[in-house]
Amino acid sequence: MTDFNGKFFWYELMTSDPKAALAFYGDVVGWTAQPFGGERTDDPYMIVSGSAGPMGGVMTIPAEARTCGMTPWWGGYVGSADVDADAARLSAAGGKVMRLAEDIPGVGRFVVMSDPGGAVFMLLKGSSPDGMEAPTGMPLGHVSWHELYAGDFDKDLAFYTGQLGWTKGDAMDMGEMGSYQLVSQTGATDFQGMTGGIMPCPKEMPMPVWLFYFTVGDIDAAVERVKAGGGQVMQGPMEVPGGAWIIQATDPQGAMFALVGSKGEA
Template sequence: MTDLKGQFFWYELMTSDPQAALAFYGEVVGWSAQAFGGERTEQPYHVISGNAGPMGGIMAIPAEAKDCGMEPWWGGYIGSADVDADAKRLADAGAKVQRAPDDIPGVGRFAVMADPGGATFLLLKGASPEGMDAPSPMTMGHVCWHELYSGDFEADLAFYTSRFGWGKGEVMDMGEMGSYQLFSMSGGTDFNSMSGGMMKKPPVMPEPLWLFYFAVKDIDEAMSKVKAGGGTVLNGPMEVPGGAWIIQATDPQGAMFALAGKRAG
């Protein structure tokens, strides 16, 4: 099994309408879904799967989070061997503990963190001793790219590379938008090992955040399904190195996500 400590490996949508979100992403991305603990649960957690198996979940925004103003949002979990120790270690390095370590019965122990620039991520140590295999690049329905819109670019870059051991790749010049720093969660520095990129948060973004790209077969077909399903395409399609095309969008409930895929012909 792949060692996922220090790497994003589970992705979760908290939304105002889980059933609508399941239908939307099922059509756009092609996920299958299964209720964790059974459909009769008052607020079921639906595990979503791509071609290589489970990769995340969809759930209703918890009442306490909704009362604090949480809007629909995609979050990513980073693997941890010791959530309590990591939360303290990361807080000492400039992160903020947004929710103290706690247990999810039958799932594991987690914590909600914010990096030095303010973008939220989560830590998770699973209750099961069995790990997960990371899917191959561009496996349909899985996250193929991770993008940070940073609130403090230099501090965040130093934070993730020093505290998680991420490797720095090429720096791409984005013109007026500044630099786009490629990174590898595995610690590599060559282009083929890259896992994502980070850049300074553009003024149009309301807050720093992590954006996750889901792999689809045909970007134009997927874009049409986004629009037909009530989502909004914010940017793209745009070609990126490696021959893929991307779009950035919001789902009907307002959560931001992105897609990557080929173009027919």
């Protein structure tokens, strides 16, 4: 069984139009989708899968969240052995409980947290002792990079490394934008073992947030699919260390996401 404690392992889109979002990402990223548990309701929770199996879900923004001003948003779940104990520990370390812990029948127990700088993530302990197997490499349709636009760079870096056991790799100087700190959720210190990066939140960003990079094939072809589907490319394509190419974009409903791929690969 894969150990998900302290690691992102499930990704969830809350959106204003799930059907339209599923059609968009199905074309852009290549996901397939099916209702959770075979639900046959008008508004089911939809499980989305990449080439290596299920990786996340798509749902309508809950009414209470919409009333509070929530707009379409991608969130990530971090594995936890004890949600309540971890929530208390992370709160003592500068995090904040945004929604009290509760059980999801047939799924597990979760809590909504924010880090010291204000970026939101969830903790989840599954109700089954068997977790989903984490894919290796960069399978199509799966998250292969996690990027935090930190509201408080120093405190957030200390929070994730100190409380979740992440390790630091190299830091890259971005000039006026500050430092881009490579991090690993798996304990690695070499470049190949890095799983994400933390950087100060740019002034252009409305708030601190986690951004997730979905793996595609050819990045230029993916750009055309984003545009054809009604999304907007905000930045890129740009080459990053290691030879991959990335873009940052918004889907037709306004949720921010990113893609990572290659040049000239189908």
